[in-house]
Amino acid sequence: MSLVVRSALQQDYADLCTLFAEGDRVHYEALPQVFQPRTGPVRPPEFLAEILSNLDAALFVAEEHGRLIGFIRSSVRTVPPQPGIISRRFLFIEELAVTPSSRRQGVGQALIERVERWASEKEITELELHVWEFNTEARALYEKLGYGTRRRTMGKQLP
Numbered sequence: 001m002s003l004v005v006r007s008a009l010q011q012d013y014a015d016l017c018t019l020f021a022e023g024d025r026v027h028y029e030a031l032p033q034v035f036q037p038r039t040g041p042v043r044p045p046e047f048l049a050e051i052l053s054n055l056d057a058a059l060f061v062a063e064e065h066g067r068l069i070g071f072i073r074s075s076v077r078t079v080p081p082q083p084g085i086i087s088r089r090f091l092f093i094e095e096l097a098v099t100p101s102s103r104r105q106g107v108g109q110a111l112i113e114r115v116e117r118w119a120s121e122k123e124i125t126e127l128e129l130h131v132w133e134f135n136t137e138a139r140a141l142y143e144k145l146g147y148g149t150r151r152r153t154m155g156k157q158l159p
Helices: 010-030 045-053 107-121 136-144
Strands: 003-007 057-064 067-079 088-098 127-129
Touching: 003 107, 010 045, 010 057, 010 067, 010 088, 045 057, 057 107, 067 107, 088 107, 107 127, 107 136
Parallel strands: 088 127
Antiparallel strands: 003 057, 057 067, 067 088
C-alpha cells in the first residue's frame, strides 16, 4: 500500500463528500432513531472551507494512488474553569472514516498518528473522541492505539 496522509485541500471536496456520505450511511443504518439520511450535499462547501481556514481545526486525508480512502477531522477545544473541574485544552477527534475496502490495512492508524503529531506540534498532550457502541471496528482500533473509556453516555428508547 502506497499510503500518503496529507492536509485536506478545498479541491478534495467532492471526494470528501463521498467519504462523509459513507460514514453518515453507516450511522443511519445502525441508529435510525438518532441519525437521518441526508438529502443534497452531505456537507456544504463552506463546511470544508471553514475547517481549512481555522487554525484550531485539522482535516487530514489518506490517499492511495491519487484516490482518497479516508480522513480524520479534529479540533482544539478548551474547557473553562468550573467548580470542581480543571480548565484544560485538548484535541477532540470529531470524525474518522476509511473506505470499507481499505479498512484493517493501517489507514485509520496512520490518520490517528498524523493527528496526534499535529496535536503535539500545538503542544496539546490530551486527545478525546466519541465512538458509538455499535462501531466495534472503530472501538477496537482506538483501544489498540491506547485510547480508553473515560465516560459513558447511556440511553434508553421508550415504547
